[in-house]
Amino acid sequence: MxxxxxxxxxxxxxxxxxxxxxxxxxxxxxxxxNGKTTYSFRSITPSKLIxxxxxxxxxxxxxxxxxxxxxxxxxxxxxxxxxxxxxxLNSFGxxxxxxxxxxxxxxxxxxxxxKLRQGTRIYGLADMLINSMLYAVVPSLSNVxxxxxxxxxxxxxxxxxxxxxxxxxxxxxxxxxxxxxASSMIIKKALHLYDNMYVSILIPPSTAFSGMHFLILYGAMxxxxxxxxxxxxxxxxxxxxxxxxxxxxxVIPTCATLFILEFIANWNAYENFLxxxxxxxxxxxxxxxxxxxxxxxxxxxxxxxxxxxxxMCMIPSAILYLSSQKLI
Amino acid sequence: MIPVLNKEKRIKLNxxxxxxxxxxxxxxxxxxxxxxxxxxxxxxxxxxxxxSIDVYGDYEWVGLKNITEFLNGLKGDSRVGLSVKNSLxxxxxxxxxxxxxxxxxxxxxxxxxxxxxxxxIVVMLPNIVASFVYSLVYKMFVDIALPAFMxxxxxxxxxxxxxxxxxxxxxxxxxxxxxxxxxxxxxxTNAMRGIDDEIIESAQLDGANNFREFFxxxxxxxxxxxxxxxxxxxxxxFTASGSLxxxxxxGAPTKIWGFGYYITYTVKTAVGSDFSSYxxxxxxxxCVTIITLPVVFFVKWLCNKLDKTEA
Numbered sequence: 001m002x003x004x005x006x007x008x009x010x011x012x013x014x015x016x017x018x019x020x021x022x023x024x025x026x027x028x029x030x031x032x033x034n035g036k037t038t039y040s041f042r043s044i045t046p047s048k049l050i051x052x053x054x055x056x057x058x059x060x061x062x063x064x065x066x067x068x069x070x071x072x073x074x075x076x077x078x079x080x081x082x083x084x085x086x087x088x089l090n091s092f093g094x095x096x097x098x099x100x101x102x103x104x105x106x107x108x109x110x111x112x113x114x115k116l117r118q119g120t121r122i123y124g125l126a127d128m129l130i131n132s133m134l135y136a137v138v139p140s141l142s143n144v145x146x147x148x149x150x151x152x153x154x155x156x157x158x159x160x161x162x163x164x165x166x167x168x169x170x171x172x173x174x175x176x177x178x179x180x181x182a183s184s185m186i187i188k189k190a191l192h193l194y195d196n197m198y199v200s201i202l203i204p205p206s207t208a209f210s211g212m213h214f215l216i217l218y219g220a221m222x223x224x225x226x227x228x229x230x231x232x233x234x235x236x237x238x239x240x241x242x243x244x245x246x247x248x249x250x251v252i253p254t255c256a257t258l259f260i261l262e263f264i265a266n267w268n269a270y271e272n273f274l275x276x277x278x279x280x281x282x283x284x285x286x287x288x289x290x291x292x293x294x295x296x297x298x299x300x301x302x303x304x305x306x307x308x309x310x311x312m313c314m315i316p317s318a319i320l321y322l323s324s325q326k327l328i
Numbered sequence: 329m330i331p332v333l334n335k336e337k338r339i340k341l342n343x344x345x346x347x348x349x350x351x352x353x354x355x356x357x358x359x360x361x362x363x364x365x366x367x368x369x370x371x372x373x374x375x376x377x378x379x380s381i382d383v384y385g386d387y388e389w390v391g392l393k394n395i396t397e398f399l400n401g402l403k404g405d406s407r408v409g410l411s412v413k414n415s416l417x418x419x420x421x422x423x424x425x426x427x428x429x430x431x432x433x434x435x436x437x438x439x440x441x442x443x444x445x446x447x448x449i450v451v452m453l454p455n456i457v458a459s460f461v462y463s464l465v466y467k468m469f470v471d472i473a474l475p476a477f478m479x480x481x482x483x484x485x486x487x488x489x490x491x492x493x494x495x496x497x498x499x500x501x502x503x504x505x506x507x508x509x510x511x512x513x514x515x516x517t518n519a520m521r522g523i524d525d526e527i528i529e530s531a532q533l534d535g536a537n538n539f540r541e542f543f544x545x546x547x548x549x550x551x552x553x554x555x556x557x558x559x560x561x562x563x564x565x566f567t568a569s570g571s572l573x574x575x576x577x578x579g580a581p582t583k584i585w586g587f588g589y590y591i592t593y594t595v596k597t598a599v600g601s602d603f604s605s606y607x608x609x610x611x612x613x614x615c616v617t618i619i620t621l622p623v624v625f626f627v628k629w630l631c632n633k634l635d636k637t638e639a
Contacts, residue, residue, distance in 0.1 A: 002481070017442060026538075059443060065447075066451070072465050073453065076469070079473075157347055174628070177613075177617055178591070178617045179611075182376065182594070182610050183372040183610060184373075185595050187368065187372060203361060204357050206361050206362050206364075239346070274573065284458075284460045288460065288574070307468065310464060313458060
């Protein structure tokens with residue numbers, strides 16, 4: 001009961017803060033001569049009060065939402081540092097440092113215990129890391145490369161079927177083909193691509209002229225003035241030189257952004273490994289299986305160790321995302 | 329004069345021919361990949377919908393049998409029927425609750441209201457720390473920490489929201505909404521930031537309050553962005569499954585299956601080269617595609633009709 005009362009009071013406090021902030025900003029008057037800001041309380045109208053109330057509620061809900069996102073992460077970080085006894089006796093609260101101490105060794109233990117048996121082979125952390133890197137780098141590079149060159153020729157050359165190909169790309173985007181996974185499985189098994197990640201990652205994307213990323217590159221290619229290509233052509237540059245040495249370098253920031261987005265998506269891809277490459281786990285699929293095994297009581301690690309593993313998994317993605325903030 | 333013209337024409341033709349060869353050299357590999365992994369896969373899926381496969385891998389034409397079975401399944405409580413209905417519920421609850429919230433939160437951030445910068449960073453957390461890790465952390469939190477905490481607050485026997493029959497469906501809906509704010513808020517806020525400040529200022533000088541500004545200026549001006557999200561969102565209307573794979577792997581209770589999960593489950597659990605369950609998947613996929621297609625094009629038409637930015 002106390003907890004519910006606390007929640008209600010906290011919500012009203014947040015609402016009050018957001019409401020006051022909104023109301024004050026709506027009655028703010030800036031003196032253009034001396035640059036001072038004053039508040040005209042006389043200008044408060046019922047309409048402003050209602051508007052501030054509404055946005056106060058939105059603000060309170062937004063902050064509650066933020067807390068709901070932070071709490072599980074904070075819990076996982078706290079639990080990752082707990083000793084097994086501390087975790088069993090106190091699975092939700094802060095670590096009882098003075099009584100049980102902290103257990104940073106969880107981070108080392110999970111590295112040693114993070115193993116996955118697939119058939120007869122046992123995959124360790126290094127194997128999964130290699131698979132993760134391969135799956136994150138090669139298809140991302142391949143996708144961005146093929147989309148870039150296709151976008152280049154479609155945006156800058158007039159050829160028979162260009163318009164039709166562009167429209168086909170839009171149709172592919174719009175038409176929701178459902179249920180082709182069965183057919184895809186039959187064909188991939190026939191081509192020996194099922195459960196064969198090392199070959200599958202080398203295959204070019206099936207729809208290099210479709211999708212949001214292609215449209216972004218197509219737009220970027222259209223914007224580059226044709227004068228650059230014409231000048232290079234007069235100087236005797238060939239078609240490949242113009243494409244690779246002049247035009248593509250101009251859209252490299254767009255390509256880099258798309259590469260980072262694809263890299264993060266592929267780094268996190270556990271579903272693809274679950275369905276298509278179950279015998280070559282990446283870190284995401286490994287962690288997923290490791291956690292599933294632990295929740296069924298057959299895992300080799302404790303909950304704090306598993307959470308320590310999760311924290312370590314977050315690091316590459318977080319570093320890449322934060323370091324590329326300006327690009328994204 | 330004539331030979332000169334002919335020479336120029338020849339040079340032009342030659343250039344055109346080399347251009348075409350260059351274009352072909354670039355497009356040939358993506359087109360082959362498209363032909364095999366898109367066209368052939370989908371054609372094969374279409375054909376599969378009218379066939380059956382026995383345990384020895386022999387194919388037989390069965391006409392409309394698979395499609396009839398799917399349509400009959402929609403009426404009853406079969407796995408496939410239930411999963412289509414659930415998908416519709418997942419999609420509509422997620423769409424109709426999330427969309428207004430995305431727009432409200434984005435406007436809240438755009439107007440730099442209280443806590444806007446913190447909100448903008450925190451909402452991207454699942455993207456920053458890897459979404460699969462976030463999902464697994466959520467799973468463990470709901471499964472372990474939340475019951476422990478609720479028990480400490482006097483709520484004895486608080487269920488695991490993921491595994492309890494009374495809560496698992498609602499939990500799946502909640503989770504889909506809860507984790508979906510990052511990209512949408514980023515995109516909508518950036519679209520709002522693209523609105524010319526002078527338009528907003530002149531509206532404010534004319535006495536428009538926040539509601540008026542939001543509904544009469546901001547929403548119409550970012551309509552192209554909204555309609556893109558709506559149209560691409562509608563394509564998943566009958567396939568939405570929430571996060572069943574993360575929470576249950578191949579063990580989700582049948583009553584909460586979405587159609588996407590039904591397909592993945594059926595394809596994944598077929599052992600070795602026993603494809604006998606695949607024609608049913610292909611037939612149901614074909615039917616769902618046929619149902620979804622007019623919906624998508626109707627929504628696209630409607631979005632274009634409502635677009636006032638082109639005027």
